[in-house]
Amino acid sequence: MALAVHGGTEPTTGTDTTKIKSTAIRKDGRYVVNGQKVWISRVQHSDWMILLARTTPLADVRKKSEGMSIFMVDLRAAERSGMTVRPIPNMVNHETNELFFENLEIPQDNLIGKEGEGFKYILDGLNAERTLIAAECIGDGYWFIDRVASSDGLAPPQVLVNSRGRLRGSRFQVAMSDGRFLWRHSVVSMERMGKAGIAAVPHAPGNVADRKMAAV
Numbered sequence: 001m002a003l004a005v006h007g008g009t010e011p012t013t014g015t016d017t018t019k020i021k022s023t024a025i026r027k028d029g030r031y032v033v034n035g036q037k038v039w040i041s042r043v044q045h046s047d048w049m050i051l052l053a054r055t056t057p058l059a060d061v062r063k064k065s066e067g068m069s070i071f072m073v074d075l076r077a078a079e080r081s082g083m084t085v086r087p088i089p090n091m092v093n094h095e096t097n098e099l100f101f102e103n104l105e106i107p108q109d110n111l112i113g114k115e116g117e118g119f120k121y122i123l124d125g126l127n128a129e130r131t132l133i134a135a136e137c138i139g140d141g142y143w144f145i146d147r148v149a150s151s152d153g154l155a156p157p158q159v160l161v162n163s164r165g166r167l168r169g170s171r172f173q174v175a176m177s178d179g180r181f182l183w184r185h186s187v188v189s190m191e192r193m194g195k196a197g198i199a200a201v202p203h204a205p206g207n208v209a210d211r212k213m214a215a216v
Contacts, residue, residue, distance in 0.1 A: 004042045005049035005075065007099060008122060011038045017052070018064040018119065022101065024053035024071065026115075031055070031071065031106045033082070037099040043085055044095055049073045051106075052122055055115050070118035072110040081105065 013019045022035025033053055043049070056067030079085060082104030088096050113121055
């Protein structure tokens with residue numbers, strides 16, 4: 001069973017997730033979902049999706065981060081009963097899609113946690129995801145430096161040269177060190193808050209990034 005889809009992003013809300021328009025209205029022991037999502041990846045390769053929708057209108061909540069809930073959605077069943085998947089052509093290494101919901105019914109038992117507190121749950125997941133991505137980017141940076149250096153027979157600080165022939169490698173190394181420090185600080189902060197431990201954040205797989213980040 002594959003759970004690798006997060007249905008949060010919408011075409012009209014930008015980066016302000018609290019303004020999502022998708023709704024989930026409780027009715028007769030089920031939730032009825034209407035709305036649209038965009039840039040939703042891995043739909044074709046997953047069995048389940050975590051869907052974020054408003055269960056209380058924005059105008060009726062005390063704080064705009066309240067009134068949203070998350071649900072487990074059986075993707076294959078949803079495709080047969082109210083969810084339309086429209087692939088978006090792109091050049092990344094996985095597919096991504098638009099999703100349209102028209103009276104999609106979700107069992108009430110598929111609600112995750114408490115109704116109206118979904119935004120808190122989403123943030124917990126995004127924090128861990130972003131520290132993972134940061135670790136991958138830092139590890140990849142070290143890997144690329146080592147790869148170019150070894151192929152050209154140069155030491156890493158000599159690798160990056162601008163159009164005037166001035167070395168930029170030293171500044172790049174400083175930036176990598178700063179990024180590594182901030183990454184570690186964020187993971188330690190999450191561990192202290194009980195959100196995730198350092199051991200829960202994997203490193204960039206399959207290359208020297210594993211060894212670089214393991215030594216942080």
